[in-house]
Each structure stands twice: as structure tokens, then as C-alpha cells.
Amino acid sequence: MRVKSVVSTAILSFLLWLIYIGSYSAPNIGEELAGGIIVSLFIGVFSSSFLIKEDAFWMFKKNRILWLILFIPYYAVELIEANWDVAKRALSPNLNINPGIVKIETKLKSDYGLAMLANCITLTPGTIAMDIVEEKGSVYMYIHWIDVKTKEEEEASNIIKGAFEPWVRRIFI
Known part of the structure; x- marks a missing residue:
């Protein structure tokens, strides 16, 4: 081994x-x-x-490398969009932000998958994964978000994770 x-x-x-x-x-x-x-x-x-x-x-195995390679351009586009959004906020005269911490649920269970999702969220400007916890059989992440659009868990999960989670799931089945 x-x-x-x-x-x-x-x-x-x-x-x-x-x-x-x-x-x-x-x-x-x-x-x-x-x-x-x-x-x-x-x-x-x-x-x-x-x-x-x-x-x-x-x-x-199971085309994981292929999914990882296909994920890179997708993530690059998301990264550019998030950088542009944060730059506009930072350069605007009225600093249009509503920072806060939200709790989101993830269906990922593997350590590798959770680490990759947390890194994708953190490396995208405007969000930082602060903690990963398991409660009652579900896995949650606490995220610091530069512009909290909703505190509702499911809606915040969909906005923050976006399509990252399905990509990560394909890589770390």
C-alpha cells in the first residue's frame, strides 16, 4: 500500500x-x-x-482528473466575476456592502470534497469559509459574506455554493 x-x-x-x-x-x-x-x-x-x-x-478513477480539468475554466470565470464585483464595491463612493456570517448546508461528506469546496468559496473574493461542522447527520459551513443577500439557509447555500458543489461532487464522488 x-x-x-x-x-x-x-x-x-x-x-x-x-x-x-x-x-x-x-x-x-x-x-x-x-x-x-x-x-x-x-x-x-x-x-x-x-x-x-x-x-x-x-x-x-471515474474520470476525476477529467472533471478537475473541466472545472478549472469554470472556476476561472467565477473568480473573475467575483473579483470584478468586489472591485466595484471597493471603488464605489458609498461602499455598498452588507457583511455577515451565514450558515449553509452541503451534501459533501469526504474530507477532500469539503476542503475543495471551502477553498473554492474562500478563494472567490467576497466570501470566506470560516468553519465546517457536522450537526444531526448533516454538514454545514459558516461563511463570512461581504454582501448578505439572505439569511435563509437554503437560499444562501444556493447563492454561495452555486455550481461549485456539483463540480466538487463529480471530482470527489
Whole structure:
């Protein structure tokens, strides 16, 4: 199990590294690939126990990587829209905000899914995931919202989570 965990973490790290470097210049491609492989193996050795709980290759099953790749442009658009909204609010002379904390429900159960949803919410300007709690068999998030449109739990959940939750569910089934 330990070897599979290290290998799967190293593969995922290497794929992300390939996306990150972006340019593949011919004279240095061998060095860049070798460096990426070595660093990915180190990441696999030292972090696989934190990332892999049961199935070492869970991320490579059921089109999860494909859903993750398809989610990135969707999230980029949401991020741009939220940045624009916050910039308009910050630059407006009357500072049109109504900050507050709302409680939203999520159907996600996995730690990875909850972490990704919380990060999507927090990284989108105007909202910050403050806490995740389980109450009576349901999972809730407390969100600080720059412009509280409603305190009603279901409506606030739909506005804040938007389409993030279905995407995250596809990735972390």
C-alpha cells in the first residue's frame, strides 16, 4: 500500500508540475523532466501518507482528473466575476456592502470534497469559509459574506455554493 501511495502521489505531482512549467524548450527538456521526476518522487515519499487514506489511485478513477480539468475554466470565470464585483464595491463612493456570517448546508461528506469546496468559496473574493461542522447527520459551513443577500439557509447555500458543489461532487464522488 505504501509504495502505491508514493507512486500515485508522485504521478499527480508530476502532472501538476508539467502543467505549471508550461514551456518545454528543446535544449533543456531532459533536465526539466528529470528535475520534475525527482521532485515529484520526494513529494510522493514525504506527503503520500497525508493525501492517501485508502485507495492509492482513487484520483485516477471515474474520470476525476477529467472533471478537475473541466472545472478549472469554470472556476476561472467565477473568480473573475467575483473579483470584478468586489472591485466595484471597493471603488464605489458609498461602499455598498452588507457583511455577515451565514450558515449553509452541503451534501459533501469526504474530507477532500469539503476542503475543495471551502477553498473554492474562500478563494472567490467576497466570501470566506470560516468553519465546517457536522450537526444531526448533516454538514454545514459558516461563511463570512461581504454582501448578505439572505439569511435563509437554503437560499444562501444556493447563492454561495452555486455550481461549485456539483463540480466538487463529480471530482470527489
